[in-house]
Amino acid sequence: MPGTLVIAEVIDGSVSPASFELLGAARKLADEGAGPVAAFVAGGDAQAQELIAHGADTVYTSSADPSSLAEVLLPAVDAAIEQSGATIVLIAQSSLGRDLGPLLAFKHNTGVAMDSTEVKVENGRLRATRSAYGGNARAEHTWKSDPQIATLKAKSHDPLEADSSRSGDIKAIDAVGEARIRVLSTEKAESTGIRLEDAPIVVAGGRGLGDASGFELLEQLAGTLPSAAVAASRAACDLGWFPPALQVGLTGKTVSPNVYIAVAISGASQHMAGMAGSKNVVSINKDADANMVKVSKFAVIEDYKKIIPALIEEIKKLG
Amino acid sequence: MNIIVCVKQIPDPETPASSFKVDEAAKKVIPAQGIAPVVNPYDPQATEAALRLKDAAGGGKVTVVSLGPDSARDAIKHALAMGADEGVLLSDPAFEDIDNFQTARALAAAIQKIGEFDLILMGRASADWDMGVVPLGVGTLLGVPVVTVAKSVEADGSKVTVERVLDDGFQKVEADLPAIVTVSNEFGEPRYPQLRQIMMAAKKTVQVWSAADLGLGDDQLGTANRAMPLEALYQPKVEVNVEVIEGDSPEEMARNLAQKLRAAKLI
Numbered sequence: 001m002p003g004t005l006v007i008a009e010v011i012d013g014s015v016s017p018a019s020f021e022l023l024g025a026a027r028k029l030a031d032e033g034a035g036p037v038a039a040f041v042a043g044g045d046a047q048a049q050e051l052i053a054h055g056a057d058t059v060y061t062s063s064a065d066p067s068s069l070a071e072v073l074l075p076a077v078d079a080a081i082e083q084s085g086a087t088i089v090l091i092a093q094s095s096l097g098r099d100l101g102p103l104l105a106f107k108h109n110t111g112v113a114m115d116s117t118e119v120k121v122e123n124g125r126l127r128a129t130r131s132a133y134g135g136n137a138r139a140e141h142t143w144k145s146d147p148q149i150a151t152l153k154a155k156s157h158d159p160l161e162a163d164s165s166r167s168g169d170i171k172a173i174d175a176v177g178e179a180r181i182r183v184l185s186t187e188k189a190e191s192t193g194i195r196l197e198d199a200p201i202v203v204a205g206g207r208g209l210g211d212a213s214g215f216e217l218l219e220q221l222a223g224t225l226p227s228a229a230v231a232a233s234r235a236a237c238d239l240g241w242f243p244p245a246l247q248v249g250l251t252g253k254t255v256s257p258n259v260y261i262a263v264a265i266s267g268a269s270q271h272m273a274g275m276a277g278s279k280n281v282v283s284i285n286k287d288a289d290a291n292m293v294k295v296s297k298f299a300v301i302e303d304y305k306k307i308i309p310a311l312i313e314e315i316k317k318l319g
Numbered sequence: 320m321n322i323i324v325c326v327k328q329i330p331d332p333e334t335p336a337s338s339f340k341v342d343e344a345a346k347k348v349i350p351a352q353g354i355a356p357v358v359n360p361y362d363p364q365a366t367e368a369a370l371r372l373k374d375a376a377g378g379g380k381v382t383v384v385s386l387g388p389d390s391a392r393d394a395i396k397h398a399l400a401m402g403a404d405e406g407v408l409l410s411d412p413a414f415e416d417i418d419n420f421q422t423a424r425a426l427a428a429a430i431q432k433i434g435e436f437d438l439i440l441m442g443r444a445s446a447d448w449d450m451g452v453v454p455l456g457v458g459t460l461l462g463v464p465v466v467t468v469a470k471s472v473e474a475d476g477s478k479v480t481v482e483r484v485l486d487d488g489f490q491k492v493e494a495d496l497p498a499i500v501t502v503s504n505e506f507g508e509p510r511y512p513q514l515r516q517i518m519m520a521a522k523k524t525v526q527v528w529s530a531a532d533l534g535l536g537d538d539q540l541g542t543a544n545r546a547m548p549l550e551a552l553y554q555p556k557v558e559v560n561v562e563v564i565e566g567d568s569p570e571e572m573a574r575n576l577a578q579k580l581r582a583a584k585l586i
Contacts, residue, residue, distance in 0.1 A: 137341055137348065142547065144547070
């Protein structure tokens with residue numbers, strides 16, 4: 001096969017971590033017979049060198065503003081596909097990727113597998129696995145025609161260690177698309193404390209808390225842990241117990257912390273869809289048969305009102 | 320202002336995991352017993368946005384389109400009960416198990432058949448397959464810009480202004496009409512239809528269009544013409560590996576949990 005093209009992103013001047021994960025996935029595909037790895041970046045030589053160090057054989061650079069919307073980058077990405085001859089395109093499941101993947105697919109009369117968790121080469125064709133039905137099902141897709149386009153879920157693939165001795169070609173592309181959508185302003189989310197999506201520990205509460213005061217206990221628990229954020233299930237947000245902006249689930253935020261402490265959350269697919277990527281789940285639940293308990297590493301089967309205050313004291317003792 | 324809203328009926332995402340079953344041979348979800356399908360949770364927000372824009376413009380028409388089996392009529396009725404004016408159901412055996420590539424083609428054809436529109440609104444994704452591909456596909460096929468993941472939408476006679484939700488913040492953009500905007504949960508609560516409106520909705524017109532009505536042939540529909548064949552659909556094996564923390568009192572359980580977490584270097 002003639003290769004994989006990775007769409008790298010530059011955020012605030014640096015290549016995004018997700019871009020390196022895409023390169024890691026592309027190198028794995030190369031090992032499986034997919035051919036050389038090319039990358040596209042709206043950036044300069046410095047970013048291109050970083051991409052080469054992380055696994056790109058060729059980098060196509062565009063001088064377009066890295067924060068451009070997908071429709072502006074589309075012609076340059078197209079040119080990179082054409083020049084590289086790539087039959088596979090990997091894109092991050094990011095604000096840009098969510099738009100760019102489908103736009104690219106429809107332009108080429110092909111499909112796109114969004115938010116894929118695994119990609120592999122089988123019988124010379126790409127096969128992507130993704131989650132569906134709120135994590136209750138897995139679907140495996142192939143493509144009828146090229147390019148075979150997939151966006152990859154964040155942290156689903158490992159980046160390679162940077163190797164500054166690697167070498168590769170850098171080629172400039174100057175195609176720019178028409179901006180039918182005009183950006184008037186962009187603001188970063190205000191960061192009071194740690195961002196929910198970045199928190200290594202998330203303490204989340206559900207309908208089983210019984211009332212809004214349960215979240216005060218969760219806040220106290222989070223306060224005793226380093227870099228912990230508090231979140232809620234949709235049921236708890238719908239009841240007005242916690243801000244909807246901090247909802248985890250299908251219609252809320254997606255998180256993949258190292259530790260997810262689920263307090264009085266049963267684990268409907270709506271909620272699991274937002275936290276299934278958590279590395280270690282801890283359940284505090286009265287119901288031993290709750291779905292959340294089944295996916296947990298540790299579970300305490302007891303009323304959270306009795307456990308959390310004691311847990312806060314014990315964590316303080318451990319220091 | 321003439322607005323088209325696309326809605327979809329899906330299995331209830333609040334279905335307990337224990338009731339969720341897949342027919343792996345047929346590569347289909349088996350409908351859960353006693354749990355009715357629902358309107359995709361983002362879609363009422365798209366309908367709400369349409370109704371507010373129509374009110375702000377002082378007139379116009381909101382047309383609801385849904386592709387699905389006959390039961391998808393309920394998803395259209397829900398939008399009509401909220402206040403939309405007319406419905407169109409795209410229903411045909413040839414639409415069964417088509418992918419988002421084909422769905423976008425059918426919707427684009429239906430929108431062209433409806434004719435004049437200023438704005439198309441859709442939910443940001445459907446909660447079953449959770450891809451978010453269809454709106455961008457319809458936009459490409461119709462040649463109109465697609466503004467995704469809106470938390471607010473305003474429009475005057477010539478352009479739409481949207482506040483988008485980004486991974487790490489917000490972005491305000493504008494585009495000339497006609498355009499497509501996808502609405503996210505950050506938009507806020509949609510209105511809840513009252514009984515009187517539900518009864519009034521029963522009198523509103525829902526047209527039913529087949530594949531032939533849309534000019535779509537067998538060479539474009541059916542699973543054989545998916546852009547992305549579905550090779551497998553299955554339930555992931557959940558390895559139950561939970562360690563239940565024991566203790567004679569809540570204090571002891573809490574102590575044991577804290578120590579386990581520390582030993583595992585999780586806190």
